[in-house]
Amino acid sequence: MIGDYTGSMDLFLYIRARNWPAVAGYGLFVGLMAVGYFYNVTFVQLGLKDLGERALGLSPAAVAQQMAVLALLTGVVALVVGFGMQRRGWGTSLLRKLQLALAVVLVQTGLTAVSPRIASSPQFLLWIVICSLALGVGVPATFSLTTDLVPVRDRGYVAAAITAVAYFAAAAFPGSWAIDSFSRTMLWLMVPGALGLGGIVALASSGRSFVAVWVAELSQHHRQTRFGNGRFVTNGHGHIDRRFFGFVALMFGIFFVDSLGFLRIVDTPILVDGAWQAAQQSPRLIIAMTHVVAALVAGVMYTYLDERHLFYWIFTLFALTHLSYTFRVWLLPETTVAALGTPMLYATAVSLYTVVNFALWSDFSTPRTISGNTAVGVALSGWTATFLSTALAIRWQTQGMLLDEHLRWVQALALLFLLAMLVVAVIRSPDRGNGM
Amino acid sequence: MKRIWLLFLLFFLLMGCDDGVYSSTLIFDGRHTFGSETRLPGDVLLRAGTTELAAGSQVAGSIYVLGGTLVANGQIDGDLAVLDGEVRLGPDAVIFGDLRTSGGKTRQADTAVIRGQTITGLALPLDGVQAQPGGWEATFRWLIGVLLLASLGGVWAQWQSRRQTQPLRNVADAALIHWLPSAALGLLGLLVLPILLVMMAFTVVLIPLVFVLGLIVSLVWAMGVVSLGALLGEWMAARWLKPTFRQPMSPGWTTFTGTVLLMGLFALPWVGEALLGLTAVLLLGAVLLSRFGTRTYEPPPTVVMAEDLSVYERP
Structure with a gap:
């Protein structure tokens, strides 16, 4: 008997029980998702902008349009693939999901390798279309691995580990924000990753060797109570309900607010030169460590507290961050003094919501519904919001909107979401008596 | 009703920020x-x-x-x-x-x-930093502060012992039993709070709110220390005093003694500072987790488990 109350992770219990296949499942999931997310926040978000504007000489408005195409296609493909997987019952087939993930990794590796050689606008558009198809398949395929590899109780911690690794790498070793640099860095990770995943899928598909036994063992996990139904599945079938759409709207708001502000901030040298793009290592390390600490904190909070409180924190932090940036731009428009307080606030907010995003959708799902639910959650809230706001940010910039006005809009949006949440909370007046 | 009173108090404090x-x-x-x-x-x-x-x-x-x-x-x-x-x-x-x-x-x-x-x-x-008194004067001030805090805590604990709600107990339980979420919440608070205070002070417009927030943080810290002191005093009384004197110590006295001892531990060189830092994180989180001691924190059912280790073994 372990005891009536234990704050311990299931991972530690697997280690104590010497169940190494289950422990390796955690490693596979964290590795796959962390590299995938690192790719997303560096190569896709910053690299494509550089490729379009600097390397190809396209106008910011043209790049904004291409980004909107990427958003729309990714969202549509994710929904089609997600619900297709759900209909065919692939959500409960670990091998099939790994095969799909491998296909995505191979396509993305190829796209990453050819990206610096893109020389024209049609090639760029073709690249974007193929990238959207791959990302659209990748979202439901990889997120639905959760029900096989991560027990419900550990989803917050695992999401924290993914977030911490991805953001630490992105903040501590940013290199130059140029497509060539991103491409080289990513290939160092993706080629060995593709070979490793390819080996696992090949051996598991052949049905021989210890790898096949390992995958077969993991593929039975979703039948256990510990893995199967997420913590927010109350009706037993895990279908999308009103509450789910409430969270989609909130996550859409978060992604939208984050991306809308960040793309303008990264284009403002006085705001990034002393932080994300600092010449010295120490400011970048401080931001990277903030990401790690905030991710771990978010992992614990997600596990122990009512998820609404994380949303309160996130919107409050975003509002504060942009308020802080607005004051800085307003009061000290020409100062070169680098202050790390606001970037640290920003890093904290970003880590908090990323953890929620990695854990939330699977916790609303059963093994059968996870691919569809994840597609709706990640595609509608994450991809669509990020790239629509990116397009809007670039359009505002081209229309000549001043920096402080842009940041005030973002700050107002964050406050609006926070206020809306508080109003809804007061109207519904829930007293779940759970946590804070 | 309680919320209305709190809002009224905040409004009252802000009113005091006008000229003067x-x-x-x-x-x-x-x-x-x-x-x-x-x-x-x-x-x-x-x-x-x-x-x-x-x-x-x-x-x-x-x-x-x-x-x-x-x-x-x-x-x-x-x-x-x-x-x-x-x-x-x-x-x-x-x-x-x-x-x-x-x-x-x-x-x-x-x-x-x-x-x-x-x-x-x-x-x-940065005059405030340099103007700190040293030597006997500092020790005397510290002692007065500790005795005042311990006395107020003792009075509160004594008064609370006759009531059903147990704010100090709730905070101490959150800090000790649910230390992980308390520490996480405290860490988040400490990560955000200094940046927030500096930012607010920097805007000048929000300086009055810095004072209000500073006051709240001080109250949170005091409540946390007294809660932990009460528990420490209770533990000491049960372990050492009860076997000797066979008479239970009153909650007020246990809280007073525990708080003084806790503050004494914080004053130890090196170890005390580390202890102070850890406790500050934990107590800030515990006070927030128990909503200023107004409720007993209970973790969600997914965290509370009673299972056999054998279910984690390979099939």
Whole structure:
């Protein structure tokens, strides 16, 4: 008997029980998702902008349009693939999901390798279309691995580990924000990753060797109570309900607010030169460590507290961050003094919501519904919001909107979401008596 | 009803921030001339534009110049801090505090008087840090503070012992039994709070709220220490005193003794500071987790488990 109350992770219990296949499942999931997310926040978000504007000489408005195409296609493909997987019952087939993930990794590796050689606008558009198809398949395929590899109780911690690794790498070793640099860095990770995943899928598909036994063992996990139904599945079938759409709207708001502000901030040298793009290592390390600490904190909070409180924190932090940036731009428009307080606030907010995003959708799902639910959650809230706001940010910039006005809009949006949440909370007046 | 009272208290505290407790003048643009009869009650912050203080005018606080032009020919009771912009001190200018410059241009008439120091490279004063007393005086102040906190905590614990709600117990339970979420929440608070306070102070407009927030943080800290002190005192009484005297110690006395001991531990060199840091994180989180002790924290059902280790073994 372990005891009536234990704050311990299931991972530690697997280690104590010497169940190494289950422990390796955690490693596979964290590795796959962390590299995938690192790719997303560096190569896709910053690299494509550089490729379009600097390397190809396209106008910011043209790049904004291409980004909107990427958003729309990714969202549509994710929904089609997600619900297709759900209909065919692939959500409960670990091998099939790994095969799909491998296909995505191979396509993305190829796209990453050819990206610096893109020389024209049609090639760029073709690249974007193929990238959207791959990302659209990748979202439901990889997120639905959760029900096989991560027990419900550990989803917050695992999401924290993914977030911490991805953001630490992105903040501590940013290199130059140029497509060539991103491409080289990513290939160092993706080629060995593709070979490793390819080996696992090949051996598991052949049905021989210890790898096949390992995958077969993991593929039975979703039948256990510990893995199967997420913590927010109350009706037993895990279908999308009103509450789910409430969270989609909130996550859409978060992604939208984050991306809308960040793309303008990264284009403002006085705001990034002393932080994300600092010449010295120490400011970048401080931001990277903030990401790690905030991710771990978010992992614990997600596990122990009512998820609404994380949303309160996130919107409050975003509002504060942009308020802080607005004051800085307003009061000290020409100062070169680098202050790390606001970037640290920003890093904290970003880590908090990323953890929620990695854990939330699977916790609303059963093994059968996870691919569809994840597609709706990640595609509608994450991809669509990020790239629509990116397009809007670039359009505002081209229309000549001043920096402080842009940041005030973002700050107002964050406050609006926070206020809306508080109003809804007061109207519904829930007293779940759970946590804070 | 309780919420209404809390909002009323906050409103009341903010009311106190009007002229008298804290006032300031913010100048963001345009041309402003303050005549010889003018008396500005608090600090002045200049962001841009041109401001002129005529001979005979008076600023009761400090002036912070972030940009624009200041032509000062009157009396400044506090400091003049120049971060950027242009400052001209006229022949009748008198600064009772320091002249601090870290940027911009400052010109001074020969007859202008600076009663304090002229400091270059440090525009914002750090006097509070240097002005801390040392030696016996510091020890005496610390002792008075500890005894006051322990006495108030003891009175509260004694009063609380006759009631059904147990705020101190709730906070202590959150800190000790649910230490992980408490530490996480505390860490998040400590990560955000200093940045928030500095940012609010930097805006000048929000300085009154810094005081309110500082007061709340102090109350949270005091409540946390007393809660933990109560538990420590209770434990000591059960372990050492009860077997000897066979008479239970009152909650007030156990809280008083535990709080004094806890504060004594914090005062130990090296170990005390580390203990203080860890406890601060834990207690801040515990107070928030138990909503200032108003409820007993209970983790969600997914965390509470009673399972056999064998279910984690390979099939």
